[in-house]
Amino acid sequence: MIYEEKTMKSEKIYEGKILNLRIDTVELPDKKYSKREIVEHPGAVAIVPVTDDNCIILVKQFRKPVEKSLLEIPAGKLEINEEPRETANRELKEETGYVSNKMEYLFEFFTSPGFSNEKMHLFLATGLVEGDAVPESDEFIEVIKVNIDDLMKMIDRGEIVDSKTIVGIFMAKKYLSEK
């Protein structure tokens, strides 16, 4: 069974700095119409920086939508005309100060495909060399290094609550177990 939802009408509601909102009227397989509220996002990269002593470099920052500081793997929006790998190297340096000698592409996924097209390109960064972070003007970030086994426990305890970070930790665990 393969089907698509044909767009009958598309209405722009908002065009912003980070995201746009539009409403599509679609035709369903039974020929009835339905509405889809869609958040357009330019896409992003996330990086799992794994150190030689089995730790992950994380960043802690305040996230206004959830009114909380979250512990996350470094990440950032794709800029226009920027390859995901370039974004990954840039964001890793900006947010954590680390430079990676081996930036491996893992896979990509959608964070919330029910209402958004945000695509996350995931990279594994090893061969890390420490340096100074250079955050953007509206970013206030703390860099934290945590052992992978402790991170697995933190997921179970609900202390890591960001989807890309949970995926990244599981991938780091897999990488280390196969090394």
Added chain:
Amino acid sequence: MIYEEKTMKSEKIYEGKILNLRIDTVELPDKKYSKREIVEHPGAVAIVPVTDDNCIILVKQFRKPVEKSLLEIPAGKLEINEEPRETANRELKEETGYVSNKMEYLFEFFTSPGFSNEKMHLFLATGLVEGDAVPESDEFIEVIKVNIDDLMKMIDRGEIVDSKTIVGIFMAKKYLSEK
């Protein structure tokens, strides 16, 4: 270092069926102002249904935001006055037809905390009994049963591209390895 972004102004842009959009003007730690585009979402549950023969029950459905049919674990929005566990039992039955004798709460996470407050409550469903699905009127869903080891390979090959589903598969793998 703990800080918050204080809301100086909040502007409603859109109030919809599934989501709202608002723009907050916030004060940063250095007293400068910045804008945050925020998608409000009621929250959702996702269920990892694990069978006695080490398979996961997945659903395939067209996702308009990404213009593709995706293979996902069953999931659904929280309804008003509904406990997440109730939603989990309801959505599992509606989307797959299965009923679970053991619906275990795992943890909760944010799908995209950079721009949305969508919170996903994750459950592990075992003791499954097969039955008939009862999808909602605008849902067209195919139910697919896949072995957990095949799913791990599908993640590596980029064939599973939904964040909650990747998290769910890793949790199922962990559950089965500890059983």
